[in-house]
Amino acid sequence: MTEPPSSPVPRGASPVFTGSELRDRMANERTLLAWVRTAIALMAFGMAIAKFSLFLTVAGLEQPEAMSNLPSATLSRLTGTAFILLGAVVTVLGLNRTLAYGRIIDRHDRAPRKQVLILVALALVTLAGVLTVEILADLI
Numbered sequence: 001m002t003e004p005p006s007s008p009v010p011r012g013a014s015p016v017f018t019g020s021e022l023r024d025r026m027a028n029e030r031t032l033l034a035w036v037r038t039a040i041a042l043m044a045f046g047m048a049i050a051k052f053s054l055f056l057t058v059a060g061l062e063q064p065e066a067m068s069n070l071p072s073a074t075l076s077r078l079t080g081t082a083f084i085l086l087g088a089v090v091t092v093l094g095l096n097r098t099l100a101y102g103r104i105i106d107r108h109d110r111a112p113r114k115q116v117l118i119l120v121a122l123a124l125v126t127l128a129g130v131l132t133v134e135i136l137a138d139l140i
Contacts, residue, residue: 024105025102025105025106028098028101028105029098031101032098035098036094039088039091042090043128045083046079046082046083046084046131047135049076049080050076050081053073053074056072060073077138084132085132088125088129091121091128095117095121
Protein backbone atom coordinates (compact mmCIF):
# COMPACT_ATOMS: atom_id res chain seq x y z
CA MET A 1 0.00 0.00 0.00
CA THR A 2 1.37 3.42 -0.96
CA GLU A 3 1.92 5.97 1.79
CA PRO A 4 0.45 9.42 1.14
CA PRO A 5 3.00 12.18 0.75
CA SER A 6 3.76 14.29 3.81
CA SER A 7 3.64 17.56 1.91
CA PRO A 8 1.37 19.08 -0.74
CA VAL A 9 1.64 17.53 -4.17
CA PRO A 10 3.88 19.51 -6.55
CA ARG A 11 2.18 21.19 -9.47
CA GLY A 12 1.63 18.78 -12.34
CA ALA A 13 2.01 15.65 -10.20
CA SER A 14 -0.90 13.32 -9.47
CA PRO A 15 -1.88 12.87 -5.82
CA VAL A 16 -1.79 9.37 -4.38
CA PHE A 17 -4.93 8.34 -2.47
CA THR A 18 -5.67 5.22 -0.52
CA GLY A 19 -9.01 3.51 -1.13
CA SER A 20 -10.61 4.88 2.04
CA GLU A 21 -9.39 8.44 1.34
CA LEU A 22 -10.93 8.34 -2.11
CA ARG A 23 -14.22 6.97 -0.75
CA ASP A 24 -14.31 9.71 1.90
CA ARG A 25 -13.65 12.43 -0.65
CA MET A 26 -16.32 11.12 -3.00
CA ALA A 27 -18.81 10.82 -0.13
CA ASN A 28 -18.07 14.43 0.82
CA GLU A 29 -18.83 15.57 -2.73
CA ARG A 30 -22.05 13.51 -2.81
CA THR A 31 -23.06 15.20 0.42
CA LEU A 32 -22.56 18.60 -1.20
CA LEU A 33 -24.78 17.47 -4.07
CA ALA A 34 -27.47 16.55 -1.52
CA TRP A 35 -27.22 20.06 -0.03
CA VAL A 36 -27.51 21.55 -3.53
CA ARG A 37 -30.55 19.40 -4.36
CA THR A 38 -32.20 20.50 -1.13
CA ALA A 39 -31.46 24.15 -1.90
CA ILE A 40 -32.89 23.86 -5.42
CA ALA A 41 -36.02 22.14 -4.05
CA LEU A 42 -36.51 24.93 -1.48
CA MET A 43 -36.10 27.57 -4.19
CA ALA A 44 -38.56 25.79 -6.51
CA PHE A 45 -41.08 25.47 -3.68
CA GLY A 46 -40.59 29.16 -2.91
CA MET A 47 -41.29 30.05 -6.54
CA ALA A 48 -44.48 27.96 -6.48
CA ILE A 49 -45.66 29.69 -3.31
CA ALA A 50 -44.78 33.12 -4.71
CA LYS A 51 -46.60 32.44 -7.97
CA PHE A 52 -49.64 31.38 -5.94
CA SER A 53 -50.12 35.13 -5.43
CA LEU A 54 -51.16 35.33 -9.09
CA PHE A 55 -53.95 32.84 -8.40
CA LEU A 56 -55.02 34.87 -5.37
CA THR A 57 -55.08 38.07 -7.42
CA VAL A 58 -57.21 36.49 -10.17
CA ALA A 59 -59.54 34.93 -7.59
CA GLY A 60 -59.96 38.32 -5.97
CA LEU A 61 -60.92 39.89 -9.30
CA GLU A 62 -63.44 37.19 -10.11
CA GLN A 63 -64.96 36.83 -6.64
CA PRO A 64 -64.11 39.80 -4.40
CA GLU A 65 -66.35 38.49 -1.60
CA ALA A 66 -64.22 35.31 -1.32
CA MET A 67 -61.00 37.29 -0.73
CA SER A 68 -61.80 37.74 2.95
CA ASN A 69 -61.29 33.98 3.44
CA LEU A 70 -58.02 33.78 1.44
CA PRO A 71 -54.55 34.92 2.48
CA SER A 72 -53.21 38.03 0.82
CA ALA A 73 -51.10 37.88 -2.33
CA THR A 74 -48.39 39.83 -0.49
CA LEU A 75 -48.14 37.10 2.15
CA SER A 76 -47.73 34.53 -0.60
CA ARG A 77 -44.90 36.51 -2.19
CA LEU A 78 -43.12 37.09 1.11
CA THR A 79 -43.39 33.42 2.10
CA GLY A 80 -42.09 32.33 -1.31
CA THR A 81 -39.21 34.78 -1.01
CA ALA A 82 -38.36 33.38 2.42
CA PHE A 83 -38.12 29.86 0.96
CA ILE A 84 -35.91 31.09 -1.87
CA LEU A 85 -33.59 32.85 0.56
CA LEU A 86 -33.59 29.74 2.75
CA GLY A 87 -32.38 27.82 -0.30
CA ALA A 88 -29.50 30.29 -0.65
CA VAL A 89 -28.60 29.84 3.03
CA VAL A 90 -28.69 26.04 2.67
CA THR A 91 -26.30 26.36 -0.30
CA VAL A 92 -23.80 28.40 1.70
CA LEU A 93 -24.05 26.05 4.69
CA GLY A 94 -23.51 23.01 2.47
CA LEU A 95 -20.47 24.58 0.82
CA ASN A 96 -19.02 25.55 4.21
CA ARG A 97 -19.46 22.03 5.61
CA THR A 98 -18.07 20.39 2.47
CA LEU A 99 -14.94 22.54 2.54
CA ALA A 100 -14.49 21.97 6.29
CA TYR A 101 -14.81 18.20 5.97
CA GLY A 102 -12.56 18.30 2.92
CA ARG A 103 -9.80 19.80 5.08
CA ILE A 104 -10.34 17.09 7.70
CA ILE A 105 -10.35 14.26 5.16
CA ASP A 106 -7.22 15.43 3.32
CA ARG A 107 -4.77 17.06 5.67
CA HIS A 108 -2.08 17.10 2.97
CA ASP A 109 -4.01 19.60 0.84
CA ARG A 110 -4.18 17.34 -2.20
CA ALA A 111 -7.77 18.23 -2.92
CA PRO A 112 -8.87 19.28 -6.37
CA ARG A 113 -9.46 22.95 -6.83
CA LYS A 114 -12.32 24.35 -4.81
CA GLN A 115 -13.27 26.90 -7.46
CA VAL A 116 -15.86 24.58 -9.03
CA LEU A 117 -17.60 24.02 -5.70
CA ILE A 118 -17.57 27.73 -4.95
CA LEU A 119 -18.82 28.52 -8.47
CA VAL A 120 -21.82 26.19 -8.06
CA ALA A 121 -22.68 27.77 -4.71
CA LEU A 122 -22.32 31.29 -6.11
CA ALA A 123 -24.54 30.40 -9.07
CA LEU A 124 -27.30 29.18 -6.74
CA VAL A 125 -27.00 32.21 -4.46
CA THR A 126 -27.13 34.49 -7.52
CA LEU A 127 -30.21 32.63 -8.76
CA ALA A 128 -31.83 33.15 -5.37
CA GLY A 129 -31.05 36.86 -5.56
CA VAL A 130 -32.50 37.21 -9.05
CA LEU A 131 -35.65 35.32 -8.08
CA THR A 132 -36.06 37.44 -4.95
CA VAL A 133 -35.75 40.68 -6.89
CA GLU A 134 -38.22 39.39 -9.50
CA ILE A 135 -40.79 38.39 -6.92
CA LEU A 136 -40.48 41.48 -4.76
CA ALA A 137 -40.24 43.98 -7.64
CA ASP A 138 -43.96 44.76 -7.48
CA LEU A 139 -43.89 45.22 -3.72
CA ILE A 140 -41.02 47.70 -3.64
